[in-house]
Amino acid sequence: MSVSIRDVARVAGVSVATVSRALGNGPVSDALRAQVEAAVKATGYHPNLSARRLRSQRSGTIGLVVADIRNPFFTAVAHAAEDAAYRAGLRLILCNTEEDPAREAIYLGLMQEERVSGLLFAPTRLTQKELPRQRFAYPVVLIDRTGPNSAHDSVTLDNHAAMGALIDHLVEQGYRRIGGLFGKTSNTGVERRNGYLAGMLAHGLTPDYREVAPSAVAAHAEATQWLARGDRPEALVTSNSLLMTGAMKAAREAGLRIPEQLALAGFDNESWTELVEPGITVIEQPVEEIGRTAMNLLLERLQNPALPVRKLVLGGRCIVRGSTQARASMAGVA
């Protein structure tokens, strides 16, 4: 059926060991190397990675387990990671957990069965709690979501500070009744919620927030209901771009003018946040850098397992747009 290294060896008139060495980096005379290369071309040989991995005990594969590839943040991170893996000559296995801890557990086991060299992982809040108790057969670098007591390398945003900046900005622009819409399945959502609470407290404002499943439809449903109430907020912050999509849609449907009747601010500088009228104020995350450096941390860890745990916290950039324009001095208007 499939052409194996034996076939190549036979055609080239050498031993299988020589073929293996010629294809790898072993010492082979130029003459034989040429013969082997010719034989490879003639036979159309492709090495069997399973056999190679089995024997060499190296998978040359790293896993990427994220919650939702449709979240543009993860899409961008995955893209950067894939690129870095390609450059390093490694394969990347992408797993989508749908924010489901059960599915997450299955994929984590699968990664071990694949004998991946390492893992980039954005855990659910639930499994993240279990992380300290869990033993992995491979190095793990957490992306986007980590906790204080995890023993893994990580690359995250300074969520607390970023959300704080958003609140400060809104307050400065004259908004007081600021509502929050946060994803409830990730620690990132929690951190941004905490940043929100701290920010509101610092300004002596009373917080008012909701936690929802991290999807546009969930946010839309919640926001629709919320914005219909008499005590709806003057401004709304969201913890990711999917939630912002849902919230904005709800605002449109409720006929609210932005920012006059509802200011908006959130995360992730998607291109549409600029195109939409009047432009959404967002915290831009360095997505490319997150994916790239996460992969680099992993590669360094593979090289040197004794390295101390490194937790990289990156800062976000606040991009101010029309959705948080200074509030006209009309205090007390519903």
Add this chain to the structure above:
Amino acid sequence: MSVSIRDVARVAGVSVATVSRALGNGPVSDALRAQVEAAVKATGYHPNLSARRLRSQRSGTIGLVVADIRNPFFTAVAHAAEDAAYRAGLRLILCNTEEDPAREAIYLGLMQEERVSGLLFAPTRLTQKELPRQRFAYPVVLIDRTGPNSAHDSVTLDNHAAMGALIDHLVEQGYRRIGGLFGKTSNTGVERRNGYLAGMLAHGLTPDYREVAPSAVAAHAEATQWLARGDRPEALVTSNSLLMTGAMKAAREAGLRIPEQLALAGFDNESWTELVEPGITVIEQPVEEIGRTAMNLLLERLQNPALPVRKLVLGGRCIVRGSTQARASMAGVA
């Protein structure tokens, strides 16, 4: 180091063959099966997929090779495919070619080395031309991009008709000078361009179009230059959502009112196309269905290789929004 099936066998007091059978679906007595399961739990055994694949000659893996995972269309398709694979108990390997034929070739070879059971593939225009001449070691299902003379199963949109519908609609709304912005690396771009040409011809209009790299920045650059000219079009159609992003940004920067000074229509019903003012008219592709049915076609093909080639062409849905509002009767205005 790693715990193997021998360790489990030793702990369970049975042979390795029995362990293998107990874990698979071989005939094993209930008593021994229980012993094995206990031993697995006690040892923390995880089967080595490389060894399993090598011996069984089944990879249980399918490849997904797309041009750009950041294109929301491919993101959605990948998501649906991953889900279908998960359900079928298969692994999915995602490869991103960046629209680069060289990278594409590398990944295609890699898929063979992985001994994937099958491949979902969105080829570049260049390699697509080579497709009829190429032999694959695995069944291939083309998604989004196919040609008339390919011998592979495929799932595509009726691009010609969809673009025709867009042109018809624009003409009906009173637009005459309709420009086109098309991606040049994919056959999909070509088909939509042909649909554009046919549509313009049918209405007796003179076409005017540009072909660019399929990215927002390329579209932005081209559109910026184009819209600055005196003979800029009254309407612009684009062949995908990335190009639309770039085009719209250029229109905004040029200070053009939509649709009064420039109508817009394109592909892919991204949520922002609804949120943006005045809403973009688009052809909605059944992305979930494309990913799902592509996977199904592949699974069926794996079951029965003798099946005739099946080319599935799906229809798009035209969603009319404000960006193509009826043109005020002001013929001849630049």
Add this chain to the structure above:
DNA sequence: GAACTATATGAAAACGTTTTCAGTCCATGT
């Protein structure tokens, strides 16, 4: 009760590589 048959189990071969080990050959230094 003997001859089958079906079922469960273990021993060992096989999958396609890499890597170890043991050479073989040739150049080099004495």
Add this chain to the structure above:
DNA sequence: ACATGGACTGAAAACGTTTTCATATAGTTC
């Protein structure tokens, strides 16, 4: 001329499974 060593090569073991083959045991049929 002879030992020493380096560079290359081939035979065979090993990686961790699944699967084939043989065997033992129990159950069935005449």
